[in-house]
Amino acid sequence: GDKIKCQEVDDKGDPVDAVPIVDKFLATTSNLVGVVGPETDSSIGLAPVLTRAQVPWTSTTGSAYFNKNRSPYFWDYALADPENGAALAYAARALGYRRVAVLLGTSGGSADLHSGMLTALRRLGIPPVLDLALTPGQQSYATEVGRVAAAKPDVVIGEADPQTLNTFISDLKTGGHLLPFITDATDLTPQVFGALSKSIGLKDTLTYLKSVSETPTAGGAGALPEYQRGLRAIETTYPAAKQLMTSPAAEYAYSALIYYALAMLKARSTKPTSFNGAILSVTNPSSGATTVATYANGKAALTQGKTIRYVSLFGPLDFLANHVPTPPVALYHFQADGN
DSSP states (O other): OOOOOOOOOOOTTOTTTHHHHHHHHHHHOOSOOOEEOOOHHHHHHHHHHHHHHTOOEEEOOOOGGGGGOOOTTEEEOSOOHHHHHHHHHHHHHHTTOOSEEEEEEOOTTHHHHHHHHHHHHHHHTOOOSEEEEEOTTOSOOHHHHHHHHHHOOSEEEEEOOHHHHHHHHHHHHHTTOOOOEEEEGGGOSHHHHHHHHHHTOHHHHHHHEEEEEEOGGGSOTTHHHHHHHHHHHTTTTOGGGGGGTTOHHHHHHHHHHHHHHHHHHHHTOOOHHHHGGGHHHHHSOOTTOEEEOSHHHHHHHHHTTOOEEEEETTEEOOOOTTSOOOOOEEEEEOOTTOO
């Protein structure tokens, strides 16, 4: 029966600016029960701040720093960037490519992603024919396209921000060097689809761009329909709901709130220091546990005195001792409708 209010905080995605912003938020906010975020660029700087607040915080940070996490309040929801990078390399290998170009936009998480790609490619026996860094936001990447043409790769793996990615792929086509590109989930968005469909055409967008990501299709039975029903119920008062039907960021936040709430029921408390310790007991596998994928089913089972295992939109969480999960990953491409 308790009501939840969402308070949005812009941490600027900056490891320095974020600290005073979040410090002020914590000092002026009462009854805080949980945090969703921050992400990679600001997560390391905010880790001690949020841990001192003694509230659970769920992040999709890709920083390898958290592979050694010791905070009881931190809960990761995504593969670390080195593992993401390795997944891109293994996808290229699985699709039969042997001449791989590594491409990366320079951002806070790029170093870990880069190391993961190179380590995996080396273990697979297919060292990259090109290792290319892109400066974000340039008007043209003609020079970089020339280097790609000279190296003659049969696939590009890597990540860049949507604007940089669109410009680079458009320049590849203009130069006559368009080739398959495998990226991560941050680049398979409606904005990227719309921009690329205009710049290189729908057919080439569907053909050449793929992504490796954790997958809602691995979620528990009924999880995705329930999530989407909730969005449809608020479309009239919250028009942006239509854009969140297949949004990984929104799905992560939604799932995090559910396991916070189920942990509250399990602990019979809305006090973070009490229910935080119950998160593992409602998410990780245990003997005789009833699998649930929605809050309603989880509540019903707990009311009946059953042990539960919440399977999120992204499948089983299986948090390790450092509260980092081991989610299943899959290969994706766009459909003609942009999904």
